[in-house]
Amino acid sequence: MSGIVEEVVIEKMEEYAETVSLRGLISNILMAIDLYNSKRAKEGGETVKIINEYIEDSLAELSEGHDAEFLEFIIRKYRNQNPETQKIVSDFDRSDYESMVPEIISILNDIVRGSRLDEQALIDARKFLELLEKNLTVVGLLQAGGEFDGGSFLTWHQ
Amino acid sequence: MEGPSSHGTNKASQLLISRLIRYNEILEGLAQEVESIKLPSASANVLKYVAMTARLLIKDVSRIADLMLPNIESQKELLDRFKTISSSIGIFIYFVENYILQSRGIPRSFYQLTELIRSELPEEWKFNYLACKGTSLGVLPINKYLMKILKSFLITRKEIANYPPLWLFIAPSSILRSPLEWSLVAHEIGHIIEKNNLRVLSRQYPDYKDTDTPLSTAKIRYEYAGELQADFIGAYFFGLSFIRQAIEEYYEDEQSLSLSHPSWGERVNVLVQHGLPNLPATDKCRDLLENYIGDLRLDPGLIRISESEVHTLISKTKEILNDSRIPPFDCGCKEFNDACEKLRQFLPYAKDYRVLLNGAILEQDNAISYYVTNKLGDEDKRFKEYDYLIQDCLRLCYIKMNQRILFETREAEEEMIASQEQGA
Numbered sequence: 001m002s003g004i005v006e007e008v009v010i011e012k013m014e015e016y017a018e019t020v021s022l023r024g025l026i027s028n029i030l031m032a033i034d035l036y037n038s039k040r041a042k043e044g045g046e047t048v049k050i051i052n053e054y055i056e057d058s059l060a061e062l063s064e065g066h067d068a069e070f071l072e073f074i075i076r077k078y079r080n081q082n083p084e085t086q087k088i089v090s091d092f093d094r095s096d097y098e099s100m101v102p103e104i105i106s107i108l109n110d111i112v113r114g115s116r117l118d119e120q121a122l123i124d125a126r127k128f129l130e131l132l133e134k135n136l137t138v139v140g141l142l143q144a145g146g147e148f149d150g151g152s153f154l155t156w157h158q
Numbered sequence: 159m160e161g162p163s164s165h166g167t168n169k170a171s172q173l174l175i176s177r178l179i180r181y182n183e184i185l186e187g188l189a190q191e192v193e194s195i196k197l198p199s200a201s202a203n204v205l206k207y208v209a210m211t212a213r214l215l216i217k218d219v220s221r222i223a224d225l226m227l228p229n230i231e232s233q234k235e236l237l238d239r240f241k242t243i244s245s246s247i248g249i250f251i252y253f254v255e256n257y258i259l260q261s262r263g264i265p266r267s268f269y270q271l272t273e274l275i276r277s278e279l280p281e282e283w284k285f286n287y288l289a290c291k292g293t294s295l296g297v298l299p300i301n302k303y304l305m306k307i308l309k310s311f312l313i314t315r316k317e318i319a320n321y322p323p324l325w326l327f328i329a330p331s332s333i334l335r336s337p338l339e340w341s342l343v344a345h346e347i348g349h350i351i352e353k354n355n356l357r358v359l360s361r362q363y364p365d366y367k368d369t370d371t372p373l374s375t376a377k378i379r380y381e382y383a384g385e386l387q388a389d390f391i392g393a394y395f396f397g398l399s400f401i402r403q404a405i406e407e408y409y410e411d412e413q414s415l416s417l418s419h420p421s422w423g424e425r426v427n428v429l430v431q432h433g434l435p436n437l438p439a440t441d442k443c444r445d446l447l448e449n450y451i452g453d454l455r456l457d458p459g460l461i462r463i464s465e466s467e468v469h470t471l472i473s474k475t476k477e478i479l480n481d482s483r484i485p486p487f488d489c490g491c492k493e494f495n496d497a498c499e500k501l502r503q504f505l506p507y508a509k510d511y512r513v514l515l516n517g518a519i520l521e522q523d524n525a526i527s528y529y530v531t532n533k534l535g536d537e538d539k540r541f542k543e544y545d546y547l548i549q550d551c552l553r554l555c556y557i558k559m560n561q562r563i564l565f566e567t568r569e570a571e572e573e574m575i576a577s578q579e580q581g582a
Contacts, residue, residue, distance in 0.1 A: 016249075020249060025309055039231070
C-alpha cells in the first residue's frame with residue numbers, strides 16, 4: 001500500500017454537496033439582508049414574506065451550530081493544496097466564525113422583528129459572509145475538478 | 159457596496175435575470191426526459207421524485223427571478239446571488255444528466271436482480287433505488303444530496319424533504335456488464351438497510367455525528383464499522399460468491415488507504431473470523447474460501463476495529479436479519495449442488511437466484527471448459543455466452559417471482575371473495 005488516502009466517487013460527491021450547501025446558506029443570508037435593505041423590496045408584501053422565509057430557514061441551520069468543524073476542514077484542505085490556492089483561499093479562523101455566528105443570528109432576528117439594525121455590525125457581518133462565500137466558491141471549483149486558473153478566476157470575482 | 163442602479167446596471171440586471179429564467183426550459187426538458195424512462199416501480203419512484211424536483215425548481219427560479227433579484231439594488235450583490243443560484247442549478251442539471259439519465263443504459267437483468275433481492279425483504283424494508291454507471295461502486299442518498307445542493311431553493315426543499323429515502327447505486331461498467339459481479343450489490347444494499355431499518359451502527363456508536371469531519375477518529379471508526387457490517391450482509395445474502403468477487407474485483411487493486419473503508423486485508427479477515435461462524439455450512443464455506451484467500455496479506459487499514467466491537471456489530475446485525483426472517487445463503491444445501499451440476503455442463507438453472515449466482519461463480523471455469531470441449535459455440539465468445547446464460551437464468555428467476563406474486567395475489571383475492579360470500 002502506498003499510504004495515499006483514496007477518495008471514492010460517493011465521498012467526493014458528498015463533500016462537494018456539503019460545500020455547495022454551506023455556500024447556499026451564506027447566499028441565502030446575504031439575499032435576505034440585501035432584500036431587507038432594498039427600498040423596492042419593502043414596498044411589496046410578498047417579498048417581505050420571502051425574506052422572513054429565508055431568514056427562518058437560515059436561523060434553523062445556524063442554530064444547529066455544526067458548520068465550523070466542516071468549514072475548517074474543507075477550507076484548509078483546499079487552501080493547502082498548492083501555492084496558487086493559498087493565494088486565493090483565505091485561511092479559516094474558527095474562533096472568528098464562532099464569534100460571528102451569534103452576531104449574524106442577532107441581525108437576522110432584528111430583521112424579522114423589524115428592529116433597527118446596527119450599521120457597523122451589518123457591515124462586519126456582510127464582509128465576513130462575502131469572504132466565506134468567495135472561499136467556498138473556490139473550494140467548490142476545486143472539488144468539481146475543473147481546471148484552476150487563479151488569474152481568470154480573480155477577474156471574474158473582481 | 160455600489161450605489162443605486164443606473165440605466166446600464168438595469169440592463170445588466172435584466173440580462174442576468176433572463177439568463178436565470180432560461181434555466182426553466184432546460185429543467186422542464188430534463189423533467190420530461192426523466193419521466194420517459196421506463197423502469198420497475200422502485201426505480202420509477204426515484205424518477206418521479208427527480209422530475210418533481212426539476213419542476214419545483216422552475217417555481218423557485220421564477221420566484222427568485224420575479225420577486226427577489228429585481229429588488230436587489232447593488233449590481234455586485236445581484237451578480238453574486240446570481241452566481242450562487244445558477245451554480246446550484248448547474249450542479250442539479252449535471253447530476254440529472256450524468257447520473258439519473260444514465261440509468262437508461264443499465265442492463266435490465268441488473269434491475270431484475272435487485273428486484274429479486276427486494277422481494278426477500280420485509281415490506282417496510284423495501285427501498286427505492288436507481289442504478290447508474292460511475293467510476294467506483296457505492297450508494298448515494300439522493301434526497302439528502304438534493305437537499306444540500308439545492309439550499310437556495312426553499313419551495314423545492316420544503317416539498318422534497320418529507321419523502322422516504324431514495325438511493326442511487328453507482329457502479330463501474332466492469333461490474334454492470336457481468337452478472338458474475340452482481341453479488342457485490344448486496345454490500346450496497348447492506349448500507350441501505352442499515353440506514354433505513356437496522357440502525358445497529360447508530361446504537362453502537364451513539365457519539366458519532368453525521369457532521370464529524372472525515373479525518374476524525376470517530377468518523378473513521380463509524381465508517382469502517384459500516385463497511386464491515388455491509389460486507390457481512392453481502393456474505394449473508396450471497397455467501398461465498400460475494401466474498402470471492404469482492405476479493406477478485408478489489409483486493410489486488412488496493413494501492414491506498416481510505417478514510418472510509420478498512421483495508422481489504424482487514425475486511426477479509428473480519429469476514430473469515432466473524433462472518434463465517436455466523437453463516438450456515440461454515441466448514442464448507444471455509445474450505446471453499448481458502449482457495450480464494452490463499453496467501454493474501456491481511457493488513458489493517460488506518461485504524462483497527464477491536465475484536466469485541468466487530469463481534470457485537472456482526473452478532474447484532476445477524477440477530478435482526480434472522481428476526482426479520484431473511485434467510486442466509488446456505489452453500490451446504492442440496493439445491494446448490496444441483497445448480498452446480500447443471501451449470502458446469504453449461505445448462506440453465508432458474509429455481510433460486512442466490513443459488514444461481516453462487517453456482518455460476520463456483521462453476522465458471524468448469525462451464526467454460528465444457529463449452530470449449532463440447533464445441534457449444536464460437537470459442538472466442540465463451541465468456542460472453544456464459545454471461546448471457548446467467549443473465550437469462552436470472553431473468554427466468556425474475557419471471558417466476560412475478561408469477562408467484564401474481565398467483566399469491568389471485569389466491570388472496572379468491573379467498574377474500576369467498577369469505578365475503580360466506581359472510582353474505
